[in-house]
Amino acid sequence: MAGMSSSPSSGADLLRRILRQHRTTLVFSALLLSCWTAGEALVPGVVGATIDTAIATPDAGRLALWLGALVLTFVMLSYGYRFGARISNVVVQKETHRLRTLVADRALDARGTITPRPAGEVAALASSDADVAAGVVRQFVFGVSAALGLLVCAGYLLLTQLWLGLLVLALVPLGLLALRLLTPTLTRRTGEHQEQVAAASASVADLLHGAPVLRGIGAEAEAARWFALRSQAAASAAIRAAGPAGRLDAFSTVVSGLVLAAVAGVGGWLVVEGRLSPGDLIGILGVTAFLATPISTLTALAEGWARSRASAQRLETFLREEPARRGTERPTPDPAAPLRLGWSPVAVAADERGATAAPASPDAPGTVRAAGGRFTAIVCADAGLPSRWDESFHAADGRATVSVAGAVWDAVDPTHAPAILQASPHTPHFFLGTVHHNVSHGEDVDPSVWDAAGSSELIAGWEQGQRHGLDEGGGNLSGGQRQRLALARALASPPVPRILVDPTTAVDSVTQARIAEGLLAWRRGRGCGDTLALFTSSPALAGAADDVAFVPHHGATIYGRHHDLMQRDDYREAVGR
């Protein structure tokens, strides 16, 4: 991911914030886990002591005592792990959930992001990156418990034989320091690997989205080959990352092994010199052998931190992305507000829009008025204009402008926007779920909406009616069905001024006429209150409208009624077929 704007430390900051937030819980969990490591460390010592004092010179009473101690040690380590790990896991799960929610919130924020990102990439941020970043909690608690485990070991060793204890305490930090030197290479490799995995996921989402197109032209195999390239790139990156990861493992084996060998050597010498009993050596070697576990936990810490930081970095970059829409005004909602639509062939920067969207003359070329509370059909001589307007408006590229009762749309707070104006994109998206959910997102739907959208028969034709399930993207709907449900969705919302762009192009002419009638009945039923501006070239819809705004090839918009405008040749051509 080139061109990251945030500073390199911000990933680490995110991780530190996570740890700070759960400080108390994590310290508690780390203490419990330390009971576990301490217990694990003490088991060989207790076993050694049992053999030394109760078995070498058989004594049943002492045996019972030491076995009791052994059982207690096991109880401590077992419950310490059980509850310590559970508590930290709850924190991990909560944090992962929080990060996922943050990603979803940022991704769905009405203000948008400046750089659009593929859905698959955002999904990867919300799943794998959130997981890996929250893993820092595990690194912390297990790191602390490993460090305390090391201390217990060192204490045992210092008490049993001072010089041996000092030896261990000198060797372990040296080894860890050496391991740190290896970490930077690994960070780069794992980062690369994770990016390749994200690219492969993004590719899957993209290809599956376009699967119907692929099937129509027999390009399934070719698309699968595209994916295969991505997938193999991810696999190769994983293989490349295995080298440095393996090196780190190997190094950790060597470090813990060398400590053990050194202790065995010095300890053996001390026994030969008669300054240490063979029984003590057994205990010391057992404890030192256990050292491998906390040491490898501590070295894995470097790898884990690197991975978590790489993920946290990606999360931070995404979460701090600049918003694309920055309006702040919150005008009072008015369903009957008059609208003015405008378009310009060149993009206008967001800062300048306030100025340009209020041209001197309201009837300048390139603007259309829709009177408050009325149904205005906008018919364009340039047949490409509505879709260009639609695309520019939704891309917020500054070429399409709207003002609602004088308020410039770009200056309106995006979170407040749906209450001011509803402009649904011409190409509707459907979500996995029922028809009812897709049309009203769970709210009740006024029955007249279904008639107005020409969808009553459609609903009646499904076994489960409004509870009929839709695929993601509405894959199981025909073009006409999609348009009619999209229209129902546009009309089902609470009263608000609406802009619709070519809502009936995939619908046959008889149904179009029925929709025009239904729309009128629906408006009558509502008391005619809402402003409705509708781009269309359908004579049925234009005929049903209160006003028609005709945008000719040159000059200002002409207003009138459908049958009057029909006198004009260019208008006839625009609604003719």
Place this chain on the structure above:
Amino acid sequence: MSAPHAPAPLEENSGESPQALPVASYRAAWRLLVPHLGRRRGGLVLAVAVSLCASACAVVPSLAIGALVDALAARGGMPAVWWAVAAMVLGLLLAALFGWWGRVLWARVAEPAVAGLREEVVDAALGLEAGHSGAGGRGDLVARVSDDARLVAGAVAELLPTVVGAASLLVVSLPTLFTLHWALGLVVLVAVPLYAGSLRWYLPRSEPLYERERERLGRRTGRLVGALQGQAALRSHGWGERERSRIERASEQSRDAGIDVFRMLTGFFARNNRAECVVMVLLLVVGFLLVSSGWASVGAVTAAALLFHRLFDPLSALVVLFDVVQEAGIALRRLAGVLTLPRPARSVRLPSAGRRGAAPLGAGGDTPEADGVRGLRASVTSHRYPGGGEVLTGVELCLVAGERVALVGSTGAGKSTLAGIVAGTLTPTEGNAAVMAQTESGVLDVPMGELETPGLRRAVCLVEQRTHIFAGSLRQNLLLGVPAARRDDDECSRALQSAGAAWVAELPEGLETTVGEGGRGLSAVQEQQLALARVMLIDPAFVVLDEATAEAGSAGARALDRAAEEAVRGRGALVVAHRLSQARDADRIAVMEQGRIVEQGTHDELLALRGSYAKLWEAWAGR
């Protein structure tokens, strides 16, 4: 108009589609992975060998310590210490080197194997018919191919090295215990039923939890991906907040599943600790009895206790592996589940017509396969989608080479379904569709489901209203499905020109412009022009245009009409159209109503009939 069904009260998971993608059985899933591993048999054998070496070397330090203790107990001097230290250092260095190498080797085996499986799954998913692929949601598919595949890759990379490592330690340690004293060996064997009992407690309890966890994860990803793709709709309707809380709920459920699974896991670990404790206590008690009866030496008991203690880690690693196996197994089954969906065996090649009866040059195309296509035939007794009523009833439609047929009718009459069946992208529930192919012995019906894809698409291509631009270059998008022979720049620019896509040449980077997600945005008209240019390059004998020019709205419709005209030129076509101007000039118009063809004929014939078509035309003309 009848009132629509009122919705039933909505429960928590409202909006969830009931059908989900299938999950394969363990056996089926394993059968799918084995060939991918088998392809790398050499690497696998090498990786096993290297892991074995690594474990063998890792045992050396424990054995050296044992020898050292023995030697010191027998009053050995410094040479014994040096030997022990040298053996330890050598063993651990070799173990580290072999471990490092092994890790790389395992990644080389596991990652490509899993990538292969993942690719196979995507291949299958792309081939799924509409109505199957979507049933569980595209997000579920994406989750399977990314998250589940990652789990499987991790497991394969971890599984075998750990098994080999732990097993070789056991192989070295157990016989040693029995040589110390048979009673000590037997005591350690008590561990087997204890660990087995712990597994028997755990596995049946955790499996449903893991399944639930994976399923919730799939739903979580699905909801997010769906919301991201429908962002514009969410924004304009102000549904962002509610959709966010829906996503949050899915994420919460996934979090809770994660917490439950881990609780179970720690319970399992506690049982393993209990086994360790019981065996260690037994070992010491038996050791006490043996030593006090004089049947064994203190040294033997010491060595046994140390050896068993050294086995704690590999034993629990082995037991935990069952957990990895189980979780990865579910992931693997979910991956493989996609592969169990029925897919037509496309194996029949389109019979070659030979030179006899080839179509006139310049028409139909110059590949021999396309020459041999005489027509398309669909005879559908009945067709229905999952969860829906009958869409088509008793429909017969036949297209002959070069013929242009328009399919009109009210929305929901089944036009798109019939178009899909004629184009071979849908299989009728009852009935069949076939390509009529010229062979030496006459015209033969080849069922579309059996025809291999390249042949089928040389015969007929489908362009739908909905387009999709894939992330990549314009060239990649344009050349999708285009045979290699027709991929040169001249052909491309000719096709783009015919489709009215002259704008491509004006882009600074031309065909190399990056488009799709994250690239340059194209208008609906531009997208459709690309789709039509692509079909011209593929040059099939027939095209099916399903409202191919409708999505552009009235906007740019005329430009697209001209492009469609070019795409249809010289081949047979089935054109689904709402704009009846497109239908008027067709050789034949078929009018559909409620899943049946009710009228057929030319424009004038049908107007004279004063039936459904006449009514549509009247409403269309709008006067």
